[in-house]
Structure formats: structure tokens, C-alpha cells
Amino acid sequence: MEQTALAALSAFAVATSITPGPNNMMLMASGANFGLRRTVPHALGVGIGFTLMIVLVGVGLMELFDLFPVLNTVLKLVSIVYMLWLAWKIANAAAPSDGEHPQGTPMSFFQAVLFQWVNPKAWSMALTAIALYAPDRNLAAVLLVALVFGIINLPSTSLWAVMGVSLRGWLSSPGRLRAFNWTMAALLVGSLALLL
Numbered sequence: 001m002e003q004t005a006l007a008a009l010s011a012f013a014v015a016t017s018i019t020p021g022p023n024n025m026m027l028m029a030s031g032a033n034f035g036l037r038r039t040v041p042h043a044l045g046v047g048i049g050f051t052l053m054i055v056l057v058g059v060g061l062m063e064l065f066d067l068f069p070v071l072n073t074v075l076k077l078v079s080i081v082y083m084l085w086l087a088w089k090i091a092n093a094a095a096p097s098d099g100e101h102p103q104g105t106p107m108s109f110f111q112a113v114l115f116q117w118v119n120p121k122a123w124s125m126a127l128t129a130i131a132l133y134a135p136d137r138n139l140a141a142v143l144l145v146a147l148v149f150g151i152i153n154l155p156s157t158s159l160w161a162v163m164g165v166s167l168r169g170w171l172s173s174p175g176r177l178r179a180f181n182w183t184m185a186a187l188l189v190g191s192l193a194l195l196l
Contacts, residue, residue: 009133013149013152013153017157022083022086022122026086028160029093029181030107030164031161031165032180035165036161038106039164041108042111043157043161045111045115047150048113049115050116050122051147051153052146053116054129055142055146057126058126058130059142062130079123082118084189087185087186087188090185093181133145
């Protein structure tokens with residue numbers, strides 16, 4: 001890949017990874033509710049899960065969607081239902097019981113990896129990245145796209161968890177935490193509406 005194309009791919013990866021979307025809203029909410037240490041597995045699951053998704057989309061899944069367009073509709077329906085359920089969970093997250101450890105648990109590494117498969121923004125990013133930067137879908141080009149996203153995605157999305165952590169002191173009030181969680185849930189639903 002030429003340097004110009006690599007720079008364009010890197011800029012695309014930064015722009016799509018750091019902008020608001022389901023992963024970033026959930027990481028910010030997790031950072032605010034559970035702290036950075038307990039959110040790290042979630043952040044790693046997003047970064048590694050999305051990188052794996054790009055590879056799998058590039059080496060064959062894109063062709064499956066080309067052959068069976070109904071799969072796009074099925075994916076959208078499953079994504080909508082799952083994202084609405086997650087928004088409900090975020091909105092109704094319990095306030096911290098002792099000020100330090102909230103009730104409930106943050107998303108695990110494997111849950112975050114699997115979440116990429118029902119995240120419409122992740123699908124849009126992966127399909128667009130492969131179509132633009134590995135259009136012939138040869139393995140070397142697909143792996144390069146995945147590598148660039150792997151390097152850029154994790155630090156970009158982790159910034160949202162850090163922003164959530166920085167709000168923890170302000171969110172020590174149960175009323176403010178409840179308002180924050182409802183706002184994050186609304187933004188999650190809003191990001192879904194914009195993507196679909």
C-alpha cells in the first residue's frame with residue numbers, strides 16, 4: 001500500500017474509532033460506573049474484537065453479504081434489539097453501594113469481542129474499510145487494514161473510558177449518576193438511529 005493510501009486509511013481509522021458510537025458510549029459509561037481498571041477488559045475486547053472482525057469480513061464474510069442480502073436485514077434487526085436492551089441496562093444501572101464499587105459488573109472481554117458482531121457502527125466501519133482499502137480482498141491488504149485499525153482503535157476508544165473515569169467524582173451523587181446513565185443510554189440509542 002502506498003504511503004498516501006496508508007495515511008488515508010490511518011485518518012479513516014482515527015475518525016471512525018474516536019467518534020461517538022455504541023462502543024464509545026458504553027466504554028464511557030463503564031469508566032464512570034466501574035473505574036478504569038475494571039473497564040480494561042471491555043476496552044481490550046473492543047480493540048481485539050473489532051480487529052478480528054475486519055479480518056473475517058475481509059477474507060469472506062463480505063462475500064456472504066453480497067450473496068445473501070437478506071442477512072443485512074437480519075443483522076440490523078438483531079442489532080436493534082440487542083442495543084435497545086443494552087441501553088435499558090445502562091439506564092437502569094444501580095448506583096454505587098459503597099461509593100467505590102457499583103452493583104453489577106462491567107462488560108467482560110469476551111462480551112465486548114462478541115458485541116462487535118451486533119454493533120452496526122462496527123459493521124459499517126469494517127465493510128467500508130475493506131471496500132476502500134482492500135477492494136480485491138487479498139490477505140495481505142486485509143491484514144494491513146486490520147493492523148492499522150488494531151493500532152489506532154484501542155487507544156481511541158479507551159479515551160472514552162478515561163473520560164468516564166474523570167467524571168466519577170462528579171457522579172458520586174446517585175441523582176447525577178442516574179442522569180448520566182440515562183443520558184448515555186439515550187446517546188447509545190441515538191447513535192443506533194443515526195447508523196441505521
